[in-house]
Amino acid sequence: MAREYWKPANLLYPIPAVLVSAVDAEGRSNVMTAAWAGTVCSDPVMVSVSIRKSRYTHELISSSGEFVLSLTTEDLARAADYCGVKSGRDVDKFAAMHLHPSPSRIVKAPGVAESPVCLECKVTRVLELGSHDMFVAEVVSTDVDPQYLDEKGRFDLDRAHLIAYSHGGYFALGDCLGRFGYSVRKAKPLGEKARAQKKRHAAASKHKAKSRTKGTRRRKAKNAKRKTQKRKHSYPH
Amino acid sequence: MAREYWKPANLLYPIPAVLVSAVDAEGRSNVMTAAWAGTVCSDPVMVSVSIRKSRYTHELISSSGEFVLSLTTEDLARAADYCGVKSGRDVDKFAAMHLHPSPSRIVKAPGVAESPVCLECKVTRVLELGSHDMFVAEVVSTDVDPQYLDEKGRFDLDRAHLIAYSHGGYFALGDCLGRFGYSVRKAKPLGEKARAQKKRHAAASKHKAKSRTKGTRRRKAKNAKRKTQKRKHSYPH
Structure with missing residues (x-):
């Protein structure tokens, strides 16, 4: 427009x-x-x-x-x-x-x-x-x-x-959408814990459309994602 | 501390x-x-x-x-x-x-x-x-x-x-917590529409603790609140 x-x-x-x-x-x-x-x-x-x-x-x-x-x-x-x-x-x-x-x-x-x-x-x-x-x-x-x-x-x-x-x-402040540098960071091979987590999320997401607890699950997934994201405090400037 | x-x-x-x-x-x-x-x-x-x-x-x-x-x-x-x-x-x-x-x-x-x-x-x-x-x-x-x-x-x-x-x-950005000046603004008498809305929210909030759709209801209430809030674009500085 x-x-x-x-x-x-x-x-x-x-x-x-x-x-x-x-x-x-x-x-x-x-x-x-x-x-x-x-x-x-x-x-x-x-x-x-x-x-x-x-x-x-x-x-x-x-x-x-x-x-x-x-x-x-x-x-x-x-x-x-x-x-x-x-x-x-x-x-x-x-x-x-x-x-x-x-x-x-x-x-x-x-x-x-x-x-x-x-x-x-x-x-x-x-x-x-x-x-x-x-x-x-x-x-x-x-x-x-x-x-x-x-x-x-x-x-x-x-x-x-x-x-x-x-x-x-x-x-x-709402959801964290990414950490500085995430747009160019290569995905790392997942550790055992992260693999298990990913599997759980995949299973959970199958029911997403029907689920009445979508909000709760999204929040949980978000928090899990935050934890696994690399905490690198750099600043764009 | x-x-x-x-x-x-x-x-x-x-x-x-x-x-x-x-x-x-x-x-x-x-x-x-x-x-x-x-x-x-x-x-x-x-x-x-x-x-x-x-x-x-x-x-x-x-x-x-x-x-x-x-x-x-x-x-x-x-x-x-x-x-x-x-x-x-x-x-x-x-x-x-x-x-x-x-x-x-x-x-x-x-x-x-x-x-x-x-x-x-x-x-x-x-x-x-x-x-x-x-x-x-x-x-x-x-x-x-x-x-x-x-x-x-x-x-x-x-x-x-x-x-x-x-x-x-x-x-x-997440929830709007208030608009500029909200801490000193006196509550206005509610109009008919706002009164009906308040009644609905009060009824809804009774079931809040039990509800599995708490997130959805909170979002709806938040949006309704935003609409009724006075939109005054002033800036603190």
């Missing part, structure tokens, strides 16, 4: 909805939600977050040169929304949303204890772009919740149930 | 996996996938994408000052992965992945016809950050696939089944 050409619109989705915390000169902390945020460099590890000049957090980051980004999860969705709507000039959002400050290692601003990952950041540049100023910052410490370390000591972020922001809505 | 403090790590997730297309001096187009990308300003509408100096697309954007970002969907997941792994110096990725160039209105680079949204971009600044250069760009046209316009002419991006990239994996 032919394209429709529209005027410029903010339609780059899905994006993260991160909690941005910062402190004032007296050490009082505030937290807001930002969706105009992302990774901008791998080495050194750098992020950017764009914030309107009018926001209280803009003032705090401009003065302190520091902030913390905390990832949001399904359990934090309501808090993420609230912290994006309310101003820290009017309300203590940590208290209102029952969030707990998590001490940082290097910067003064705390992270959010309920978040699986807090990135401590130091501003290196500020770009005045228009409605928003972009704070470009170096990540100086990565503070993680050890409950997401698996039995082999790998950080299993999938278990944290992160959320994404897309066109006005907060979304849970 | 006490935090573990790690060295700086790229752990800001989920993020978009966008197709970045650009052309060479002869008009030949190439496409790569980038995850270090996002919106950086609302007015003017601006995005950024960070690309390694060694990438062919870096060369093309540096020469032309233009690129197009195309959003990726579940159907485009494999292509997104492939275009992030392979180089346009070695292979015609449009041809290899059966992607079709979609003519742009303003820039020379085409979008990807299979994508629901292509953002035509003109570079305004380049920041050399380290491993990556960040191209900051103004969106000059938004090219959309009209099949996602609903009966009221609103662009229903949820129907496009966008994907997110998180810690090495490509993920479908």
Whole structure:
């Protein structure tokens, strides 16, 4: 179908909805939600977050040169929304949303204890772009919740149930469709365990069309698939 | 539980996996996938994408000052992965992945016809950050696939089944947990239709624990909920 050409619109989705915390000169902390945020460099590890000049957090980051980004999860969705709507000039959002400050290692601003990952950041540049100023910052410490370390000591972020922001809505993450590099990875010969699993799945799929428990079986198959997929954390960029 | 403090790590997730297309001096187009990308300003509408100096697309954007970002969907997941792994110096990725160039209105680079949204971009600044250069760009046209316009002419991006990239994996978007502002929105008195719907859901939920079709019912309820939710496209930033 032919394209429709529209005027410029903010339609780059899905994006993260991160909690941005910062402190004032007296050490009082505030937290807001930002969706105009992302990774901008791998080495050194750098992020950017764009914030309107009018926001209280803009003032705090401009003065302190520091902030913390905390990832949001399904359990934090309501808090993420609230912290994006309310101003820290009017309300203590940590208290209102029952969030707990998590001490940082290097910067003064705390992270959010309920978040699986807090990135401590130091501003290196500020770009005045228009409605928003972009704070470009170096990540100086990565503070993680050890409950997401698996039995082999790998950080299993999938278990944290992160959320994404897309066109006005907060979304849970659904099925994993593949891991980085899967489109060019050759299938490995299956081990005994995987062969048995494949046989079970094949038997199960015969009844798929008739089955009333299709949803459950699909979820099980998905989880089994996830486990057998090679966990290689590379990033396309 | 006490935090573990790690060295700086790229752990800001989920993020978009966008197709970045650009052309060479002869008009030949190439496409790569980038995850270090996002919106950086609302007015003017601006995005950024960070690309390694060694990438062919870096060369093309540096020469032309233009690129197009195309959003990726579940159907485009494999292509997104492939275009992030392979180089346009070695292979015609449009041809290899059966992607079709979609003519742009303003820039020379085409979008990807299979994508629901292509953002035509003109570079305004380049920041050399380290491993990556960040191209900051103004969106000059938004090219959309009209099949996602609903009966009221609103662009229903949820129907496009966008994907997110998180810690090495490509993920479908799952349940919508709420729309922007839902944490502070007062419940409206229900209309007749919504009342009937609520009654049906209440009756259905009685059998929930026993039901073997729980998954199906949950999906139906979720879809019904989505329809009744106010569609207000505001953005937290």
